[in-house]
Amino acid sequence: MMETMLSLTVNGEARTLAGPTSVAALLAGLGFDARKVAVERNEAIVPRSAYGQTWLAPGDALEIVHFIGGG
Amino acid sequence: MDPRIEPAAASDDGWTVAGRRFRSRLIVGTGKYKDFEQTAAAIEASGAEIVTVAVRRVNLADPGAPMLQDYVDPKRVMYLPNTAGCHTAQEAVRTLRLAREAGGWNLVKLEVLGPPPTLYPDMAATVEAAAALIQDGFEVMVYCADDPVAAKRLEAMGCVAIMPLGAPIGSGLGIQNPAMLSMLIEQTEVPLLVDAGVGTASDAAIAMELGCDAVLLNSAIALAKDPIRMARAMRLAVEAGREAFLAGRMARRMGADPSSPLTGLIRR
Numbered sequence: 001m002m003e004t005m006l007s008l009t010v011n012g013e014a015r016t017l018a019g020p021t022s023v024a025a026l027l028a029g030l031g032f033d034a035r036k037v038a039v040e041r042n043e044a045i046v047p048r049s050a051y052g053q054t055w056l057a058p059g060d061a062l063e064i065v066h067f068i069g070g071g
Numbered sequence: 072m073d074p075r076i077e078p079a080a081a082s083d084d085g086w087t088v089a090g091r092r093f094r095s096r097l098i099v100g101t102g103k104y105k106d107f108e109q110t111a112a113a114i115e116a117s118g119a120e121i122v123t124v125a126v127r128r129v130n131l132a133d134p135g136a137p138m139l140q141d142y143v144d145p146k147r148v149m150y151l152p153n154t155a156g157c158h159t160a161q162e163a164v165r166t167l168r169l170a171r172e173a174g175g176w177n178l179v180k181l182e183v184l185g186p187p188p189t190l191y192p193d194m195a196a197t198v199e200a201a202a203a204l205i206q207d208g209f210e211v212m213v214y215c216a217d218d219p220v221a222a223k224r225l226e227a228m229g230c231v232a233i234m235p236l237g238a239p240i241g242s243g244l245g246i247q248n249p250a251m252l253s254m255l256i257e258q259t260e261v262p263l264l265v266d267a268g269v270g271t272a273s274d275a276a277i278a279m280e281l282g283c284d285a286v287l288l289n290s291a292i293a294l295a296k297d298p299i300r301m302a303r304a305m306r307l308a309v310e311a312g313r314e315a316f317l318a319g320r321m322a323r324r325m326g327a328d329p330s331s332p333l334t335g336l337i338r339r
Contacts, residue, residue, distance in 0.1 A: 011128040031134030038126075038173035043165065045172050063128065065169050067139050069110060070125025070155050071100030071240070071289035 008060040024051035037066045086284045089210040089231040095120045097309045100289025107142035116302035121149045126170045153180040160200035182214035190240045194221040205229045217251040238268025241290045245274040256282045272308035279312025
């Protein structure tokens, strides 16, 4: 059986993942602590409580951000 | 009661923005520091209870890199997310929605800037973004020009603090517009903060002596030779300026008035 491959962009970078993948799995795979970041999927916020149930789709554009120093 | 024996301790008890009470009248930025250790130490020395932060993409190539939150605990000081780098209402709303999800706060700092070299507040875009953010449930502290008409409009829209510049961001030129700031303070009912231009402690004191509710600054501390020491200087200057404002300065007079009595002088 062929594994589903997902092509999407994360912070503007093209990425290919083995699907199906949730936002929680994506963050864990990338090595980020879900409590310290926020995620936007196709310009809509993904609530932290929904990371586990939000499944990524081909062509998704994801933004993963955090707080940095600023004025 | 004899005013000379009124207790001085009755003086300053802090200020309130969007229903939240703060003792410190100094808000500091977290940008431009050498490292996170210095950032944390400067915030501590400043006594600030609110710090501004920016929202940016994580570095996918370095997920283990230290983060601001590891050094500056958002449970101890309140993070005030800003819209630095946003040039449209849409970008500002997207950025602060992410900030709200990352931190869970509604209180935000809106800034929409024009191009270098002034980075002057773009008031048309700022008004548009403020409307969108208020619509979305944010409590907006707004960086603005020292423009009484625009400031009044932003206040009438529901912005919770008006934050005019004293000089361009990061310029350290000091309070260039005391007359306009005084007029803004006079007409504004929500908190009025000077949000840019402070270069050294006396600038912060001047802003407070004018009657501002608080001062927001970043570069003046971060770019000082000794940021920790400057942070302490700013804390003291803001306190001194507030006390001087409450005390009420003496009238200016053209000419001298001796402090020592002229009577009872000894004579040969």
